[in-house]
Amino acid sequence: MRIALDAMGGDFAPRALVAGAMEAAQKFPDVEVFLVGDRESIAASMEDFGGTTKKDQNSIKIVHATQSISMDEIPLVALKTKPDSSLLKAVEMVAEGRADAVVSAGNTGAMVAACTFKLRTLKGVKRAGIAANLPTKNGYCTLIDVGANVHCKPIHLYQYGIMAAIYNIAVLNKKRPVVGLLNVGEEQTKGNVLVRKTMALLADSNLDYTGSVEGNHIFDGKCDVVVCEGFAGNVILKAAEGLSESLLGSLQTNLQRDLWSRLGF
């Protein structure tokens, strides 16, 4: 599989991306990575990580791009003014059949827009959504959307539900994924206008729709898919990251304190 990687996108680029690509090349012999971005700084990073073996040179290739899009740029403006950006060039490699998949840790909005313009959505699909698989007691819950669109219509949330259910069947091997709609209560009367209008669409679908679910149901294994607007999904994803770090960090501190006290300090 040929993967186009935006080597200039995200925190600690290109170093972190180069390190990841080199690790992947070692681990997965069938993977070919195109590091798209500034040739010189990518090559320098590769040297920093011990340089490439002959094997690496077959599986990792640099594709030069003179521009890069930063996190604070307005997506559509960036794509227009930076036609030679690493992000756009990586997406174009898939559009042109030179790569099978594209990965970017960079500007989310620019990535969604570039993919929408260059790769298009499947027929009938109105909006791309970003799905994140969050760990539950008994597997994973696909939370969609975690940040592609901060303003949605009911039809968009409805289609997120369908796409994520198909993804759960086709990729995660689930038979009949249970789909929930993120809400501020499980009762029919709860929710904002968007959510209340989406309820009717999901209830009328062929999905195994379980109705409105609250934030805790993302993690308790009740649903395979939880559908929400990008703003809510994104802040939950980040909050979950922060809370895990904070919880595990303080547990570690408590364990250390416990250890110190046992040692007589």
Added chain:
Amino acid sequence: MRIALDAMGGDFAPRALVAGAMEAAQKFPDVEVFLVGDRESIAASMEDFGGTTKKDQNSIKIVHATQSISMDEIPLVALKTKPDSSLLKAVEMVAEGRADAVVSAGNTGAMVAACTFKLRTLKGVKRAGIAANLPTKNGYCTLIDVGANVHCKPIHLYQYGIMAAIYNIAVLNKKRPVVGLLNVGEEQTKGNVLVRKTMALLADSNLDYTGSVEGNHIFDGKCDVVVCEGFAGNVILKAAEGLSESLLGSLQTNLQRDLWSRLGF
């Protein structure tokens, strides 16, 4: 302090509320609790928990209410059709000066509406917000709003920031609370229309405003106050509860497994 408690609101009512009131009466001699709700079932719950001592009888009193509002009722309809509900009567006790504070674990929307009608907001405050103090590495972060209003205007979020900052100064003894605006990125260009319009108001205020913050900053101690619309705040609060349970539960399971394996199973 005299506290009016809606004894019929929330999960496991009135048993859980009665148990809590009895525990509070034991612990805090200066607290007087009015259990507002169905006299018979409250009295039965009190008997179940071992009955009341003379001391309890002074500090816990039943105020009879013939109706109760359930979680799935539409707030305004419920308040209109149930004038003798425990929730409304408890709020009225504060309005009439017969109690100093009111607590309900019941229908959030009905509680917010009842308080707004009967107690009014402070002069100039347009909307009530629900604040939740979430634990961080170095104290607490006040997340506001966690569910009072699912449709807000910028002025509402702005006022949440001011109210929560004053609460942090007056109640949590912080000198100059740092206020953040919940967003899907820290850059100025990020966010939905509501958030982008709120930025300008907060930046122009006298608050110690740190700009947009992401979900993880609720837990990392960066902010004393994080402002958001009720939908986002509520799903984050519930997700945080669910994730903590799930994380701590699986840690427990791992520790048990570790213990079993040490014991040779």
